Amino acid sequence: MFGIVRPCTHRLGERFKTEWMAHLCGLCLALRGDHGQFARIVTNYDGLLISVLTEAQSGPAPGARRTAGPCPLRGMRTAAVANGEGARLAAAVSLVLASVKVRDHVADRDGLLARAPIAAAARRVARGWDRAGARTGAALGFDTAVLLDAVDRQTDIEALAGPGTPVLVVTEPTETATAAAFAHTAQLAGRPGNAAPLAEAGRYFGRLAHLLDAVEDRSADAENGAWNPLTATGTPLAEARRLCDDALHGIRLALKEVEFVDGGLAHRLLVHELRTSVDRAFGSRSCGHTAMNAVGQGGGFGAPPQGYGQGGGNPYGGGPYGGNPYGGNPPGGGQYGGGQYGGPHGGGPHGGGPYGGGPGGPGGPGMPPQKPRRGLLAGCAVAVGLFCTCQLCCTEHEGPWSRKKRDAWCDDCDCGNCNCDCCNCCDGGCCDCDCGCS
Numbered sequence: 001m002f003g004i005v006r007p008c009t010h011r012l013g014e015r016f017k018t019e020w021m022a023h024l025c026g027l028c029l030a031l032r033g034d035h036g037q038f039a040r041i042v043t044n045y046d047g048l049l050i051s052v053l054t055e056a057q058s059g060p061a062p063g064a065r066r067t068a069g070p071c072p073l074r075g076m077r078t079a080a081v082a083n084g085e086g087a088r089l090a091a092a093v094s095l096v097l098a099s100v101k102v103r104d105h106v107a108d109r110d111g112l113l114a115r116a117p118i119a120a121a122a123r124r125v126a127r128g129w130d131r132a133g134a135r136t137g138a139a140l141g142f143d144t145a146v147l148l149d150a151v152d153r154q155t156d157i158e159a160l161a162g163p164g165t166p167v168l169v170v171t172e173p174t175e176t177a178t179a180a181a182f183a184h185t186a187q188l189a190g191r192p193g194n195a196a197p198l199a200e201a202g203r204y205f206g207r208l209a210h211l212l213d214a215v216e217d218r219s220a221d222a223e224n225g226a227w228n229p230l231t232a233t234g235t236p237l238a239e240a241r242r243l244c245d246d247a248l249h250g251i252r253l254a255l256k257e258v259e260f261v262d263g264g265l266a267h268r269l270l271v272h273e274l275r276t277s278v279d280r281a282f283g284s285r286s287c288g289h290t291a292m293n294a295v296g297q298g299g300g301f302g303a304p305p306q307g308y309g310q311g312g313g314n315p316y317g318g319g320p321y322g323g324n325p326y327g328g329n330p331p332g333g334g335q336y337g338g339g340q341y342g343g344p345h346g347g348g349p350h351g352g353g354p355y356g357g358g359p360g361g362p363g364g365p366g367m368p369p370q371k372p373r374r375g376l377l378a379g380c381a382v383a384v385g386l387f388c389t390c391q392l393c394c395t396e397h398e399g400p401w402s403r404k405k406r407d408a409w410c411d412d413c414d415c416g417n418c419n420c421d422c423c424n425c426c427d428g429g430c431c432d433c434d435c436g437c438s
Helices: 011-037 037-042 048-058 085-108 115-137 145-160 167-188 194-223 229-233 237-256 265-283 288-294 378-386 422-428
Strands: 065-069 075-081
Touching: 011 037, 011 048, 011 065, 011 075, 011 085, 011 115, 011 265, 011 422, 037 085, 037 115, 048 085, 048 167, 048 194, 048 265, 065 145, 085 115, 085 145, 085 167, 145 167, 167 237, 194 237, 194 265, 194 378, 237 265, 265 288
Parallel strands: none
Antiparallel strands: 065 075
């Protein structure tokens, strides 16, 4: 699975998680339905944005969802998945994106692709995906030639680029291709007036995709001697971050011009989750304007707010936890530490929360009884079952022995980045906050 928009399901919330999975599974099944089982390997996170944008503009329609059968990646559960032209267009775009990625790896002679027979086979597969994407695109009125033309021009541009070449010259083909794909969702949804702002959002998204890929591959490309747009053009990381932040701002402004029926998920993915992707690529975990000061300097949090330094200006004491009114460091523990309610393990009248012996503790009326641990052999049998059905790596699951809820191994959870509550209104797609939170 590849793509730059990789949302944490915990951060999406129940509503958006369900919708996002519906589009992801819908894309996967559209690939299987139109192009066979093998095509499902090109399912990617960025391609499903096409399906999300189409439905966000047209709204729920009869036949927009269908019930899919059990799947290992859903823990062998059925689910309502996206169905229709948006999912099929997403499949066509995903095939072309995958063919581009394969060609890129062949050109860089990555791994086994450095061997001529394997590289030749990979090129044949990529050409097949190009033709398959073109067939589906033509059926939906979308000419994938604009995507393939971008690939051809990309090769020529990279051959001519060198120190001093603006990096945006290198990203232009990707911008043009994604702009065309985003704009066509307006035609599928019957809202041609949305084509211009969606093309603008797509152009900025293509810029982000190209730059973030370059940032993430920069070290590996240098080690392997592969071509990298930032290294080739001499673009510093600080400049790349500035261009990414400008693109984020451009996407936000463009989406405000789009007429959505329900733009909640589209806003969440293209505004908040994209910022998280940028922070992830640059190794920061905070807003872009603070991370700018730390790019290349070992951090992404910027300077601490005034009054929160190491000295006595910290309202909670000199150290990071000293004098915390919610802890128990100073004598008496502050207002809540070690007093009436205790800390998380304290001994107040409420039993210190989940670990105490009062009403809030295990076995009390506030918590359900815990399931007993499985034995060694039973746990091994469950572990094998979870592994063979991909639940260990792809879905939230119950621990084989402990029976506690566990996150998927592939779930790179980076929750907790947002320091405000402004995003609660995103359920209605109306969030206009400028906090930059993820």
